Amino acid sequence: METFPNIRKISANDFFMRTPTIRDVAQRAGVGVGTVSRVINGSPQVADGTRQKVLEAIAELGFSPNKAARQLSGGKTSTVGVITPFLTYPSFVERLAGIQDVLDHHDYDLVLYSIRHPQQTQRKLREIGAQVAVDGLIVLSFLLQTFTPEELRRMNLKLPLIAVDHDPQDYYPHIFIDxxxxxxxxxxxxxxxxxxxxxxxxxxxxxxxxxxxxxxxxxxxxxxxxxxxxxxxxxxxxxxxxxxxxxxxxxxxxxxxxxxxxxxxxxxxxxxxxxxxxxxxxxxxxxxxxxxxxxxxxxxxxxxxxxxxxxxxxQQLFHSGELGAQYMLERLKTGSFKPDHWHVELALTVIERASA
Amino acid sequence: METFPNIRKISANDFFMRTPTIRDVAQRAGVGVGTVSRVINGSPQVADGTRQKVLEAIAELGFSPNKAARQLSGGKTSTVGVITPFLTYPSFVERLAGIQDVLDHHDYDLVLYSIRHPQQTQRKLREIGAQVAVDGLIVLSFLLQTFTPEELRRMNLKLPLIAVDHDPQDYYPHIFIDxxxxxxxxxxxxxxxxxxxxxxxxxxxxxxxxxxxxxxxxxxxxxxxxxxxxxxxxxxxxxxxxxxxxxxxxxxxxxxxxxxxxxxxxxxxxxxxxxxxxxxxxxxxxxxxxxxxxxxxxxxxxxxxxxxxxxxxxQQLFHSGELGAQYMLERLKTGSFKPDHWHVELALTVIERASA
DNA sequence: AGTATATCTGGAAACGTTTCCATTGTCAAA
DNA sequence: TTTGACAATGGAAACGTTTCCAGATATACT
Missing domain, CATH: 3.40.50.2300 (Response regulator)
Structure with missing residues (x-):
């Protein structure tokens, strides 16, 4: 009794518009899956005519690459995590909005982790690191300061970290004010x-x-x-x-x-x-x-x-978030934080209004 | 020339603690991967002794299942999206905090989509639906109201939707006040x-x-x-x-x-x-x-x-978020929204303080 | 004992990408 | 004409789970 691994391809379900995969696009454009992948990811290694065909097929099918598959294969999630205490404090929210803004413009998703007690931080960090659900992590305020450098080292996080609103130190990149x-x-x-x-x-x-x-x-x-x-x-x-x-x-x-x-x-x-x-x-x-x-x-x-x-x-709350996100994206693209981004101080300005 | 697909298993890299997979756990516990999977997912179909061995192996290795693989295989992301306008309005933030709280307790992640202009809503919804990056979507306030039921139908979203703080209507579950x-x-x-x-x-x-x-x-x-x-x-x-x-x-x-x-x-x-x-x-x-x-x-x-x-x-801002999240999780677990959850009105109370 | 039934377990296939290698085609230089 | 270099392309393998089916083992009943 032979099995037909490809039976799904012609199964009844498909008449109900199964969401298209890269294979469907390849077929429609008359090219291989590799080529489609290259087009999606903007590789220069594709002839203009071919690229055109592929783009058309993508548009016609309304194809959009599956994140999970992408991540599983390539190891990248196009997602950045933000971990914050006290979600409802206005200052945190403004920083968050800055982060969101930058990530959104670069087609990154933002996963929000909120911590009610600093003691949860360690567990959360481990979880996040282990699940590999985000490419990098932006940590707001003092959360990381609850660890000694030694502890942090032992946790052995693979994740790129950047802290926003964090005391100046030497162990990971951070944005701070005096x-x-x-x-x-x-x-x-x-x-x-x-x-x-x-x-x-x-x-x-x-x-x-x-x-x-x-x-x-x-x-x-x-x-x-x-x-x-x-x-x-x-x-x-x-x-x-x-x-x-x-x-x-x-x-x-x-x-x-x-x-x-x-x-x-x-x-x-x-x-x-x-x-x-x-x-x-x-x-x-x-x-x-x-x-x-x-x-x-x-x-x-x-x-x-x-x-x-x-x-x-x-103290440039919104901007601090923007910067954190920006530096993180650069880190993800280039593989390392620029030395200039390791220790970034934001300028303070007195804003004169009616109260003083 | 023979190839060795399993060469990675003994490559030098592994001495640097490659993050453990379900296979490592299976090996360590002396069982098959299927069994480990069953243990992780709490299937009753596992003998107690076996379960114990597996749990030990998991603990020893510090294993945590990879989200992407999980999603790709099972189609589930353990992630719920929240789409909101005006991230910085305090009322939205409180609802968001409520959502976050419930999701966190159920080990779901929260992906935050923020919209600056209602016109972006449609594009965003399509994107989210196509990428299959979340299991369900909680929509805050009027965002969905910008569509006619007809438009919404034509968008043909596969994603479970629930609206929080939305006018009463008949097209999808929602939580509202009078x-x-x-x-x-x-x-x-x-x-x-x-x-x-x-x-x-x-x-x-x-x-x-x-x-x-x-x-x-x-x-x-x-x-x-x-x-x-x-x-x-x-x-x-x-x-x-x-x-x-x-x-x-x-x-x-x-x-x-x-x-x-x-x-x-x-x-x-x-x-x-x-x-x-x-x-x-x-x-x-x-x-x-x-x-x-x-x-x-x-x-x-x-x-x-x-x-x-x-x-x-x-108007129970925080609670409205909690409920939205709760109903969504139930929907994800059972496959459908309870009829009672389709149209939920929250009670209003006058809170007497010092100003009136 | 033998058979039926229920419980438990192992492992292959599938999910949809990316990446890498092999192959083909093109063009310039010899 | 031959050779080499290079660009463009196709497709297999790999990523780490879940699910399903088949097989093994234990239990109960005749």
């Missing part, structure tokens, strides 16, 4: 505006949940501010500095406290825009007005900051 | 609080860019509000209704206008929470106070609404 310098800039701006009594509303780590690297960007920005105040011979007053959860409501409470002091500051630097919104709410509650009664400057330049007319320090 | 009823609820709440002069800040479609279905949820919520006012015998005053872009700044301007009228309303219903924040800003600017001078109620119950102490209409 938070301390940013803090200095914010303070400098306020000082130039004539303020001498400057407060701060920031974020403390309450648990290991938030950041295991020991420092939040809030702390660094605070440090920069203090440096600048000292350097300018201005008073540092511990009463004016308050820390809480990273949300508007908490910030509002901190600000209410600060602004109710008998000797209150004339300006407040909020570590994130989100906190600044809370500070603005407090100012409004107290029937004060910024910038006249109290000036407010934020940090991040989130989308909403422009609606809210918040003066803030821009 | 925006008109929501508008009525908001108005009713304000009326119960004693307000008789109620304003509205909403969103107009400025271009085809935003929504091609003819109605925004803002318009529907407005309709509901008017119905309720009429029904309660309260005055409708066109002066109190203003429409603009869907951002806080624009809403602030509209509210400033309304609240500066000689005969101003004592309460304002904002079509989205984002707009409500703008209204609150306006109230603060005018040195008024909610809820005493002007009450404000929003709609959506975005995360920030709770920080901002905004009274609003909750």
């Amino acid at each position: 938070n301390v310098a940013g803090g200095r800039m914010a303070a400098e701006y306020l000082i130039k505006k004539g303020h001498r009594k400057i407060g701060f509303v920031g974020h403390v780590i309450e648990s290991a949940f938030e950041n295991e690297s020991g420092f939040t960007s809030s702390q660094r920005r605070f440090k920069g501010m203090k440096e600048m105040l000292l350097q300018s011979g201005l008073p540092l007053n511990e009463e004016w500095y308050r820390f809480g959860a990273p949300n508007e409501y908490s910030a509002c409470e901190q600000a209410l406290h600060i602004l109710s002091l008998p000797n209150r500051p004339t300006a407040i630097f909020a570590a994130y825009d989100t906190l600044a919104f809370g500070v603005q709410a407090a100012i409004d509650k107290l029937r004060m007005k910024s910038p006249d009664d109290v000036a407010v400057i934020g940090f991040d330049d989130v989308k909403a900051a422009s609606y809210m007319r918040l003066t803030t320090v821009n | 925006n008109v009823a929501g508008g009525r609820m908001a108005a009713e709440y304000l009326i119960k609080k004693g307000h008789r002069k109620i304003g509205f800040v909403g969103h107009v479609i400025e271009s085809a860019f935003e929504n091609e279905s003819g109605f925004t949820s803002s318009q529907r919520r407005f309709k509901g509000m008017k119905e309720m006012l009429l029904q309660s015998g309260l005055p409708l005053n066109e002066e109190w209704y203003r429409f603009g872009a869907p951002n806080e700044y624009s809403a602030c301007e509209q509210a400033l206008h309304i609240l500066s009228l000689p005969n101003r309303p004592t309460a304002i219903f904002a079509a989205y929470d984002t707009l409500a924040f703008g209204v609150q800003a306006a109230i603060d600017k005018l040195r008024m106070k909610s809820p005493d001078d002007v009450a404000v109620i929003g709609f959506d119950d975005v995360k920030a609404a709770s920080y901002m102490r905004l009274t609003t209409v909750n």
Whole structure:
């Protein structure tokens, strides 16, 4: 009893428009499958006439190469993973949007991994690496910092990694900003505006949940501010500095406290825009007005900051995502990260709006 | 000259820990590949002893099945796509987070497609369908509404579809809310609080860019509000209704206008929470106070609404995403959507906070 | 014992690409 | 005319699973 391995080719199912394969295209164009593959992948090794025929066949059949097969054979997925904590924080979303934008323009897909607890990171990384479901991985914020270089080495990930919004270091490419310098800039701006009594509303780590690297960007920005105040011979007053959860409501409470002091500051630097919104709410509650009664400057330049007319320090959130994706794609194309892309610092700019 | 197709198996490369395949596991456990596959997929057709051996081998080798191969062979990707407009709107992000959460718990990956212009939708859908890179597609908001049922039929998508936040209709499963009823609820709440002069800040479609279905949820919520006012015998005053872009700044301007009228309303219903924040800003600017001078109620119950102490209409954003994902997974498992899941309305609730 | 039945297992074929090698055709130089 | 180099092409093998069928083993019943 002979078997007919090709029986599917003429089976009844095919009358219902089986999605076309490269073989169908080859047949239709009267060429071999190899040639079709070469056309699809833009190899120069194809005569113009042939290429034309193939392209026509592709169009007529509405063929589109099957990703899984492509990946299995070639080892490439045309997919980049993004792993992020706190999907709902506006700053992460903006970076994500930047990444998405670049990947989309290069016909790469974006797989989103979201982590609720840093402890999940390791498991997730292993999974991702083992399944080979993505060509590369963009890691947002501190997630990678939860590992020592040694741990990371032992995990022996084959995947190209790039970190966006990550402390400067030497172990993998990353894009970062100088938070301390940013803090200095914010303070400098306020000082130039004539303020001498400057407060701060920031974020403390309450648990290991938030950041295991020991420092939040809030702390660094605070440090920069203090440096600048000292350097300018201005008073540092511990009463004016308050820390809480990273949300508007908490910030509002901190600000209410600060602004109710008998000797209150004339300006407040909020570590994130989100906190600044809370500070603005407090100012409004107290029937004060910024910038006249109290000036407010934020940090991040989130989308909403422009609606809210918040003066803030821009850190190119969207662009950081774009760059991360761009460098990753280059890495995937050329096989290695450009040395210039290993350690990329983004410039900060004070954006003057209505609040300070 | 004989060839050795299996030469790779003993090539030098293997000393560098080639990622293990199902064959390696089979060998190590002393069983056939079929058995390993059955173990991985939880088939009951495996003796306990055998299963144990296989599981051990899997653990020892750190094996994890290759997604691409799995898909190519079985036709399944363990991946669900999400297609969304305006990635950066907070309400979309919350729905997305809900989807992500459910998928993650079921070991499904989430591929994110973002659309900048509704016209891209069709191309994107075709691409996604053709590449077979996802098992199903969750469509957010109005994107599918840009097609007539006829168009959609002609596109002949093989992919299971479910829409989240989509007008009720008959062509595919969807999860929705009754925006008109929501508008009525908001108005009713304000009326119960004693307000008789109620304003509205909403969103107009400025271009085809935003929504091609003819109605925004803002318009529907407005309709509901008017119905309720009429029904309660309260005055409708066109002066109190203003429409603009869907951002806080624009809403602030509209509210400033309304609240500066000689005969101003004592309460304002904002079509989205984002707009409500703008209204609150306006109230603060005018040195008024909610809820005493002007009450404000929003709609959506975005995360920030709770920080901002905004009274609003909750529409279960996160949960809508969870449900969409859940129903999709069920569809993928059982082969069809449950009839109950074809047309799912989510309940709305007024959340009383400090603003009204 | 012998037979029927149920359970468990091994392994080939198939999924749709890419890649590599062999073959053919073309053109220029000798 | 012959030779060599090179461009263009066809098609087999490989990628790592799942599925299906056949065979093996165990169990139950006569």
